[in-house]
Amino acid sequence: MRFLLLLIFPCFSFAQQTINGSIIHDNVQRDYILYVPASYTANNSVPLLFNLHGRTSTASAAMWASDFRDIADTANFIIIHPQGLLDNTGVTHWNYGQTTVDDIGFLNLLYTHLLANYNIDINRVYSAGMSNGGAMSYRLACDMSDKIAAIASVTGTMTTYQHVSCSPVHPTPVMEIHGTNDLIVPFSSIIPGLDYWRNYNNCNVLADTTIIPDIVLTDFSTVEHIVYNNGNNGATTELFRVINGEHSWPGSVFPSGVTNYDINASVEIWRFFSKFDINGLISSATSIAEIDNLNKKLIKIVDVMGRATNKQQNRMLFYIFNDGTAEKKIIIE
Numbered sequence: 001m002r003f004l005l006l007l008i009f010p011c012f013s014f015a016q017q018t019i020n021g022s023i024i025h026d027n028v029q030r031d032y033i034l035y036v037p038a039s040y041t042a043n044n045s046v047p048l049l050f051n052l053h054g055r056t057s058t059a060s061a062a063m064w065a066s067d068f069r070d071i072a073d074t075a076n077f078i079i080i081h082p083q084g085l086l087d088n089t090g091v092t093h094w095n096y097g098q099t100t101v102d103d104i105g106f107l108n109l110l111y112t113h114l115l116a117n118y119n120i121d122i123n124r125v126y127s128a129g130m131s132n133g134g135a136m137s138y139r140l141a142c143d144m145s146d147k148i149a150a151i152a153s154v155t156g157t158m159t160t161y162q163h164v165s166c167s168p169v170h171p172t173p174v175m176e177i178h179g180t181n182d183l184i185v186p187f188s189s190i191i192p193g194l195d196y197w198r199n200y201n202n203c204n205v206l207a208d209t210t211i212i213p214d215i216v217l218t219d220f221s222t223v224e225h226i227v228y229n230n231g232n233n234g235a236t237t238e239l240f241r242v243i244n245g246e247h248s249w250p251g252s253v254f255p256s257g258v259t260n261y262d263i264n265a266s267v268e269i270w271r272f273f274s275k276f277d278i279n280g281l282i283s284s285a286t287s288i289a290e291i292d293n294l295n296k297k298l299i300k301i302v303d304v305m306g307r308a309t310n311k312q313q314n315r316m317l318f319y320i321f322n323d324g325t326a327e328k329k330i331i332i333e
Helices: 059-065 069-075 103-117 132-143 160-165 187-200 265-273 288-295
Strands: 003-009 017-025 028-036 046-052 078-082 120-130 150-154 174-179 208-212 222-228 237-243 298-302 316-321 326-332
Touching: 017 103, 028 059, 028 103, 046 059, 046 103, 046 132, 046 265, 059 078, 059 120, 069 078, 069 265, 078 103, 103 120, 103 132, 120 132, 120 265, 132 150, 132 160, 132 174, 150 265, 160 187, 174 187, 174 265, 187 237, 237 265
Parallel strands: 046 078, 046 120, 120 150, 150 174, 174 237
Antiparallel strands: 003 326, 017 028, 028 078, 208 222, 222 237, 298 316, 316 326
16 A cells, blocks of 8 residues: 655755855945855756845845745745945945945946856846835846846835936836835835836736735735736736735744735745746746746755655655745655
């Protein structure tokens, strides 16, 4: 008799590398934390994700609170968490046009450094960030447009200054995730930026809106997914409107104020990014379920020590997929 015991975990991974590094830019040491999944090999090019912290925050805090690592373990992409410098008030920040720090120069240099040391798919480089990091992601879409395929902002906004100076060179898919009760970056402040990208991308004027099921009743918030479709090269301009949500990263294990748990911002952002490269739409899937079905592919099978193996009977093995999940299986003979 043969039967299968199956347990599904949201994530499982082995032997990843977390590297604390630095480079010199403008005679200043600039620090970063690099996350390389165990599935990475130099033989295959992989996407790169910039994960930018918010004002007053750190690269380490972004790595934990705005966490993409479990997803990277199975979807096989590298994450770079750069560290911002102090502004004139003495707190860490990104300069999206409000200070004199040359962060665009630093991030360009960091990009070049990573390309020299890892096999990066230059058509699949993305930027996401929270608050000030989200605003900086908008700046990357403007000022590093030749390198950035798509961006996402959580609780950030594209400023009026950026509208005037923005000079993208290709249609750029943009996602914003924002709470209606955000008192730090008001919800109303994001509308001009979304209008800018909807117009630049030549998306539909009218949006398609999906009500996300209110699965977690105790988070005191609900979510609408608003999508402006049919932009040039398949680009979309999207908004997750978190009703009653505050200045927080949905799904984070480190909540801040009213934090929504009907969605996980990191998961939604990667699902969004995974549909696009710098030339436009690479997947015609439109729903989360369809994307999951298309993307869920077995990467490898490992034993409890993290060693690659093949299917075997009477042993606990871990089947690692590229959608942020792993399955623990015991096939009993």
